[in-house]
Amino acid sequence: MNIGVLGTGIVGQTIGHRLIELGHKVMMGSRTADNRAGLVWAKAAGSSASFGVYGEAAKFGEMLFNCTSGTGSLSALEFAKAADLNNKVLIDVANPLDYSRGTPATLTVSNTDSLGEQIQRHHPLLKVVKALNTMNVDVMVHPERVRGAHDVFICGNDGVAKATVTKLLTEMGWESIIDLGDITNARGMEMALPLWISLQKKLGTNIFNFKIAK
Numbered sequence: 001m002n003i004g005v006l007g008t009g010i011v012g013q014t015i016g017h018r019l020i021e022l023g024h025k026v027m028m029g030s031r032t033a034d035n036r037a038g039l040v041w042a043k044a045a046g047s048s049a050s051f052g053v054y055g056e057a058a059k060f061g062e063m064l065f066n067c068t069s070g071t072g073s074l075s076a077l078e079f080a081k082a083a084d085l086n087n088k089v090l091i092d093v094a095n096p097l098d099y100s101r102g103t104p105a106t107l108t109v110s111n112t113d114s115l116g117e118q119i120q121r122h123h124p125l126l127k128v129v130k131a132l133n134t135m136n137v138d139v140m141v142h143p144e145r146v147r148g149a150h151d152v153f154i155c156g157n158d159g160v161a162k163a164t165v166t167k168l169l170t171e172m173g174w175e176s177i178i179d180l181g182d183i184t185n186a187r188g189m190e191m192a193l194p195l196w197i198s199l200q201k202k203l204g205t206n207i208f209n210f211k212i213a214k
C-alpha cells in the first residue's frame with residue numbers, strides 16, 4: 001500500500017522504516033521541500049521511500065500517519081487539499097504536548113476535547129483513528145521489545161477504518177488491540193501521557209507499555 005507519513009521526526013522516520021520493511025511504499029511529508037531530516041531519511045530508506053511537502057505526501061498515501069508535533073498537527077493537515085484527505089484513514093499517533101514552558105510538558109487540550117477530535121472536526125471526511133500514542137516509538141513498531149502481553153489502544157468513528165488499522169497493527173506485531181470506541185476516547189488516550197511520563201522517570205527506560213488486566 002502507498003502510505004503518507006506526515007512528520008520528519010523520530011516517529012515519522014521509525015514508522016516509515018517499519019512500513020517499508022513490511023512491504024509498503026512510503027512518502028514522508030514536511031512543511032518544506034528542503035527539510036534535511038526528510039531528505040536524508042528518504043535517501044537512506046531506499047527505493048520504496050520518497051519525500052515531499054505535506055500536501056504531496058497526503059496525495060500519495062492511500063492511508064496516512066500523523067506523526068507531527070501535537071501543536072503543529074492541525075496546521076500540518078491544512079497543507080493538504082481536501083480531496084487528498086477525504087475518505088482516507090489517518091492514524092493519529094500525535095500527542096498534544098506543549099514543551100514551551102519546559103518539562104514536564106502540559107497537554108494543550110484535555111478533559112472535554114482531544115487532538116484526535118480536533119483533527120476529525122476539521123476534516124470530517126477523513127477517517128481518524130487514534131492509535132500507538134501511548135508508548136515509545138521503538139515499542140510502537142516492534143511490540144515484542146516489551147516482554148509478555150501488553151496492549152495498544154485504538155479509537156475512531158469509522159468501523160471499517162479501525163479494521164484497516166487493526167490489520168496494519170497486526171502486521172507490525174501487535175496481538176492485543178483494544179478498541180475503545182469512537183474518537184472521543186482519544187481524550188483518555190492522550191491524557192494517559194502524563195502517567196506515561198511519570199512511569200518513564202520511575203522505570204528509567206522507554207521500553208515498557210500498559211497491560212490491562214481484568
Ligand SMILES: NC(=O)c1ccc[n+]([C@@H]2O[C@H](COP(=O)([O-])OP(=O)(O)OC[C@H]3O[C@@H](n4cnc5c(N)ncnc54)[C@H](OP(=O)(O)O)[C@@H]3O)[C@@H](O)[C@H]2O)c1
Pocket residue numbers: 006007008009010011012029030031032035066067068069070071072073075076093094095096097132133134135136137138
Ligand atoms: N517520541 C515518541 O516515542 C512518541 C511516542 C508516542 C507519540 N509521539 C508523538 O508523535 C509525534 C511526533 O513526534 P516526534 O518526536 O517524531 O516529532 P516532533 O518533533 O514532535 O514533530 C516533528 C514534526 O512536526 C512538524 N511540525 C512542528 N511544528 C509544526 C507546525 N507548526 N506546523 C506543521 N508541522 C509542524 C515538523 O515539521 P517539519 O518537518 O516541517 O519540521 C516535523 O515534521 C508527536 O506528536 C509526539 O507527541 C511520540
